[in-house]
Every structure is written in structure tokens, then in C-alpha cells.
Amino acid sequence: MATEKLIIGDTEINRAIAMAKSGETPDGKIFIFTDEKFTNLRLQVQAKTASWIVRWKSSSVTIGYAWPAKKRHITAPSTVRKLADTVLDLMKDDPDKVKSYLDAHFAGQSKSEALKAAHKTADTWTLRECVEQTIDGKTAPDAKHKIGANTVKDYRGTFSRDVFQKVLDKPAVLVTRGDIESVRDHVKKHVGASPAIKIITYTRAVLDYCARNHAGQSGLDKVDAWWHFLNAPFEIKPRNRRPEIEAIVATMLLAEEYLTKPLPGRAQGVNGTNPGTLAGLWWLVLTCQRAAAGMSLLAHDVVTDPDSNEFLLAAWAEDVMKAGQAHVLPIPDRAWAMINSFREKGRHAGSQEWAFPSERKKDAHATASGVYRILYRLAGRDALIQEAKVERKGKKVPERTERRDLLKEAGIDWWSLHDLRRSLTKVLDDNGIPGGATVILAHDIHEKSELAVTASEREREDFQKLRTARITKMAYGGAQYIALKKEAMRIWTDAVLDEYDRQKSEKAATLEAAE
DNA sequence: TCTGACACCCGTCGGTGGTG
DNA sequence: CACCACCGACGGGTGTCAGA
Incomplete structure (x- = not known):
């Protein structure tokens, strides 16, 4: 040698x-x-x-x-x-400390930082431990800033990504900005912007929480708060799809057409839509409520407005609405008649439980997902066939043939339930009541009324009467802006229903001319 | 005309990614 | 941070068809 x-x-x-x-x-x-x-x-x-x-x-x-x-x-x-x-x-x-020191050194830390890091390796938390401690701390019953189950789900989803695992096993004091940024960039490239932003947001939250509350055990008191500089240099462009009323109504007429016939290419003569589900779609179109909350309307929470012949009142309890606030919405009679014409033909019409009972499951309400699927199928987005579970035994089986985008063929751009809220805002703005959309969409309502119902309460003979009284009181008192809501609802629903009448008679005329 | 087998279809469930 | 949209996977109910 x-x-x-x-x-x-x-x-x-x-x-x-x-x-x-x-x-x-x-x-x-x-x-x-x-x-x-x-x-x-x-x-x-x-x-x-x-x-x-x-x-x-x-x-x-x-x-x-x-x-x-x-x-x-x-x-x-x-x-x-x-x-x-x-x-x-x-x-x-x-x-034993050499390795961690070198890790820190080559991760770009200064000599003193790297030394501090090296001296801490054996007895401080790994990033993974910091995550666990943070989740534990923030979900404790007496936690100051509690996080909900959905957020925990979000944390777990974010930190369970494969690319994150190696970094998570490092002592938190040795983790560098570069580590987190490379995870962020990988996720941005392979998954998407939103999850990448979560990498940054939640890492910052975890390190902040531990530095603030467990500085000693995490060792983070020995490190500059570099995570404050973590950033996601991109943003998600807000969607701006905003279907015109004409397109919305054309879609509704298309859906209505398939109440009595199968969609194109279907192997079986099953109707393309069902009245109960279509009623749900009409309900969302005419009220522009968030889909999930909108469909969880209880049957007994649609009441006649004692102060008006032209409106009904619909109410949601606070636990259903976003931000946990109760919400009352006046429904013009004309709009309710439209909705009801389909609703009463539904399979479980007349349900005591739900205003929009499911077509499938007894005792369940129609879901936002099911309603959405109407649009999904009309656009031909659903899968062609399911994979056969058993080998066919030479038997001739009806086959589904084509998949057509009926919306496109009708010149309608794809839209989905949430887009309705932008259309509503535009129509009301154009009609000179910009505040109308806000109150209908329940963006900024603060209402503390209790709408929860107990079983025994419902047993009472005069339940519906009491219920009506309570909802009315809530609607007219306090912060529900009922007059503004009425005006706004009337403008929107009239705009939609006028267009419906127009297109319907146009269609009838075309049919007549063809004969 | 009836019956059973089969696979299809709509609506539901639940996970992942996006939004305000 | 707490919601929403979107979509793959699936199941109960049912239309279809061959054969009795």
C-alpha cells in the first residue's frame, strides 16, 4: 500500500x-x-x-x-x-455525535448550529415524535386551540407520504429547511399544489407547537425558528367556472328527459334519472346551498311562512351548516312547486324524516354525491362497464355500447354543484343586491338559536306547530336578514324558472313543428 | 308464460385532492 | 382549519334472455 x-x-x-x-x-x-x-x-x-x-x-x-x-x-x-x-x-x-454533526454541517447549518444539533441527538424528539405530540396536544379535551377529526385526518395524510418518512425519522433539531422543501417539491411535482402547501403548513404548525410548548424535549430551543421562513411559492388558482342560467336550465331539461328513458348506449331499459334525485338537483339549483348540507334538510324543517302566502321557510340546524351556524332560507312558492313536482314522485316520497329521501335506501336522505352523479352521467363521465365477476357461459348478454357527452352535444360546458354559487352571486350583483348572495349562501350569519330536536319532542302532537313557530321566530328575529333573503331568492329562482318556461315552450314548439 | 341466472345501472361509500 | 368536489369501487335491485 x-x-x-x-x-x-x-x-x-x-x-x-x-x-x-x-x-x-x-x-x-x-x-x-x-x-x-x-x-x-x-x-x-x-x-x-x-x-x-x-x-x-x-x-x-x-x-x-x-x-x-x-x-x-x-x-x-x-x-x-x-x-x-x-x-x-x-x-x-x-x-456517536459525529454523524449527526456531519449531517447538520452538510445540510448547510453553521458550525455552532450543527454542534448544538449534534449534542442533542440522543435525547430530543424526532420530527415524527413532534408530529405525534402535536396531534396529541391539539386534540386533548382541554386544548386551547383544538383541532377537529378532519384536521387530524389531514395531518396524518400529509405526514404519511412516502417521501416524508426519511425526514420524519431525523431528530427535529437536525431537520433543515432544505429537507422540507424537497418533500414539498416532490409532492408538488407528483401529487399537486394543495397537498404540497399542506406539507409546509403542517410542518410549520408542528414545529411551532413543539418549540412553543415542548422546547426542551424537542430540542427546538437550541435552533433558530427556520420553519417560519418555510413557504410554498405557488397558489391554487381559484376556480371560476360559472354556468349561465341558460346552460343550467338546459341541463335540467336534459335530466328531466331521461326520467322516462335510458341514457344512450345503456344495455338495459333503466331510466337515466329518478324523480327523487332530480328533485334534489332542482333543490340545489334553486337554493344554491352547499350540496351536502343542502341535502340534509329534515322534513319537518320546511314550514309554511305564517307571514306570507308566497314563501315557505327552510331551516338547517347549526351542526349541519359550515361553521356551525343555523340558517333559515325563504323558498318562493313557485320554486317549491317546481321542486315538489319531482319530489312527490320519488320512491320514498312523504318521508317523515327527510325532505329529500333517498331513492335507494330507506331512512336515508338523497346524497350530494347521488345528485352530482346525474350531471356526471349526462356528461358521459361514468365508467362504461363494471368488470364481470364470473366468466360468461356463452350466454348472450346485453352490452352497453357507447358513452356520449350529452352536455357537450347540447353545447353546454361542464358545470358542477358548487359552480351554482358563483352564478347566483353574478345574477344578484347584476340585479343590484350584492348582499343577497352572501345571506343566501350563509357566508356570514351569526345565529345562536337552538334547532336541535329530541326524539320525545318530536312525539308531541303539536310538534309541527311549535317547530313552525320556532323557525319563524328565528327567521324574523335576529341576524337572519329575512327580507333581503326573500328578495334575493325571488330574483334568482324567477330567473331560473322563467328560463325553464321559455326553453320548455320552445322545445314544445319545435316538436310540434316536426310533426 | 314462467323462472332463474346474469350482469347491468344508479346511487352510496369512502379516499384523495382542492377550496375559501 | 374545516369544509367541498371529484371519482373509483361496489352493492341492492332489476331488466333481459334462454330454456322449461
Whole structure:
């Protein structure tokens, strides 16, 4: 083995690099330069690498490479000696700390930061432990800023990503901005912007929580709060799909047409839509409520308005609405008649429980998902066939043939339930009542009335009467802006229903002309 | 005309990604 | 941070058809 003892300088480094590049040393064995200036340092060439090694007593540690130039690349003699000096001290102190120190050093931390980090490795939390502690702390019954089950689900989803695992096992004090940013970028590239933003948001939340509440155990008191600078340099463009009333109504007429016939290409003569589900779609079109909340309307919470012949009142309890606020909406008679014309033809029409009972399940309400599927099928977005579970036994089976986008064929751009809310806002703005949309959409209502019902309450003979009284009181008192809501609801529903009447008679005229 | 087998269809469930 | 949209997967109910 060739060993040269001298002061390692650029000449030696270049020779070592040349050897490593070719993979050949003069005698084919390991080639070593030992440094006369810093006795514990050596530059060792073996195969295709030239490594910087610090030796002390019987142990040696690689602190970097002169070649290859990929990771931990160091070629300046002074830099190497400085690093070697620190590492040697650490080796004498506690050899176990060297690795973490080098991790921190090459992650770009300053000497003092990296040293602090190194001294903390054994007894401070990993990032994973910080996550767990944060979730535990924020879900405790007496937590100050509690998080809900959905948010816990969000945390778990975010931190369970594969690319995150390695970083999570690092001690939190050693995690760097670069670590988190590379996870963020990977997720952005392979998943999407929203999950990538969550990486940043939740990492920041976790480190903040631990630094604030468990600084000692997490070790985060020894580190600058670099996570405050974490950022996601992109944003999600807000959607701006806004179907015109004409398109909405054309879609509704199309859906209505398929109440009595199968959709194109279907192998069986099953009607494309069912009245109960269509009633749900009409309900959402005419009220523009959030789909899930809108469909969970209880049957007894639609009441006649004692103060008006032209409206009904619909009410949602606070636990159904976003932000936990009760909501009352006046429904113009004309609109309710439209909805009801389909509603009363539903399979479970007249349900005591739900205003919009499911077509399928007894005792359940029609779901937003089911309503949405009407649009989904009309656009031909549903899968062509399910995979056959059993081998066909030569029997001729009806086959589904084509998938057509009926909306496109009718010149309608794809729209979905949430888009209705933008259409409503536009129509009301155009009609000079910009506040109308806000009150209908329940963006900013503060109402504390109790609408929860107990079973025994419902047993009472005069329940419906009492219920009506309570909803009315809520509608007219307090912060429900009932007059504004009435005006806004009338403008919107009239606009939709006028267009419906227009298109319907136009259609009838076309049919007549064809005969 | 009846019956049973089969696979189809609509609406539901639940997970993932997006939104305000 | 708490909701929403979207969509794959699936199941109960049912139309279809061959054969009795």
C-alpha cells in the first residue's frame, strides 16, 4: 500500500482526483496521503472515490470526498482541516455525535448550529415524535386551540407520504429547511399544489407547537425558528367556472328527459334519472346551498311562512351548516312547486324524516354525491362497464355500447354543484343586491338559536306547530336578514324558472313543428 | 308464460385532492 | 382549519334472455 506523508495541498488533491477518476492507483492498491499539518487527517483513494478521513485512535470517520463531486464534496485544504478539527474534537468527546454533526454541517447549518444539533441527538424528539405530540396536544379535551377529526385526518395524510418518512425519522433539531422543501417539491411535482402547501403548513404548525410548548424535549430551543421562513411559492388558482342560467336550465331539461328513458348506449331499459334525485338537483339549483348540507334538510324543517302566502321557510340546524351556524332560507312558492313536482314522485316520497329521501335506501336522505352523479352521467363521465365477476357461459348478454357527452352535444360546458354559487352571486350583483348572495349562501350569519330536536319532542302532537313557530321566530328575529333573503331568492329562482318556461315552450314548439 | 341466472345501472361509500 | 368536489369501487335491485 502506497502512503505518502506530506502537507496535503492542491497538487495532492489533484493527483487523488485523477486517480479516482480513472479508478486506478499506481500499484492498484489503496493510495493514501497523510497530512503533516493536521496529523489525524488523510486523503484516501480507493476505486473511484477519494475520501477525506479523520482518524483518532482506533476509529476513523469519512468527513467528505474530493471525488466524486456529487455529495459532501470538499476540495479546499483549509476547509477540510477546519472541519476535521471540529470532528476530531467530537470524536474525542462522543463518537456517536459525529454523524449527526456531519449531517447538520452538510445540510448547510453553521458550525455552532450543527454542534448544538449534534449534542442533542440522543435525547430530543424526532420530527415524527413532534408530529405525534402535536396531534396529541391539539386534540386533548382541554386544548386551547383544538383541532377537529378532519384536521387530524389531514395531518396524518400529509405526514404519511412516502417521501416524508426519511425526514420524519431525523431528530427535529437536525431537520433543515432544505429537507422540507424537497418533500414539498416532490409532492408538488407528483401529487399537486394543495397537498404540497399542506406539507409546509403542517410542518410549520408542528414545529411551532413543539418549540412553543415542548422546547426542551424537542430540542427546538437550541435552533433558530427556520420553519417560519418555510413557504410554498405557488397558489391554487381559484376556480371560476360559472354556468349561465341558460346552460343550467338546459341541463335540467336534459335530466328531466331521461326520467322516462335510458341514457344512450345503456344495455338495459333503466331510466337515466329518478324523480327523487332530480328533485334534489332542482333543490340545489334553486337554493344554491352547499350540496351536502343542502341535502340534509329534515322534513319537518320546511314550514309554511305564517307571514306570507308566497314563501315557505327552510331551516338547517347549526351542526349541519359550515361553521356551525343555523340558517333559515325563504323558498318562493313557485320554486317549491317546481321542486315538489319531482319530489312527490320519488320512491320514498312523504318521508317523515327527510325532505329529500333517498331513492335507494330507506331512512336515508338523497346524497350530494347521488345528485352530482346525474350531471356526471349526462356528461358521459361514468365508467362504461363494471368488470364481470364470473366468466360468461356463452350466454348472450346485453352490452352497453357507447358513452356520449350529452352536455357537450347540447353545447353546454361542464358545470358542477358548487359552480351554482358563483352564478347566483353574478345574477344578484347584476340585479343590484350584492348582499343577497352572501345571506343566501350563509357566508356570514351569526345565529345562536337552538334547532336541535329530541326524539320525545318530536312525539308531541303539536310538534309541527311549535317547530313552525320556532323557525319563524328565528327567521324574523335576529341576524337572519329575512327580507333581503326573500328578495334575493325571488330574483334568482324567477330567473331560473322563467328560463325553464321559455326553453320548455320552445322545445314544445319545435316538436310540434316536426310533426 | 314462467323462472332463474346474469350482469347491468344508479346511487352510496369512502379516499384523495382542492377550496375559501 | 374545516369544509367541498371529484371519482373509483361496489352493492341492492332489476331488466333481459334462454330454456322449461
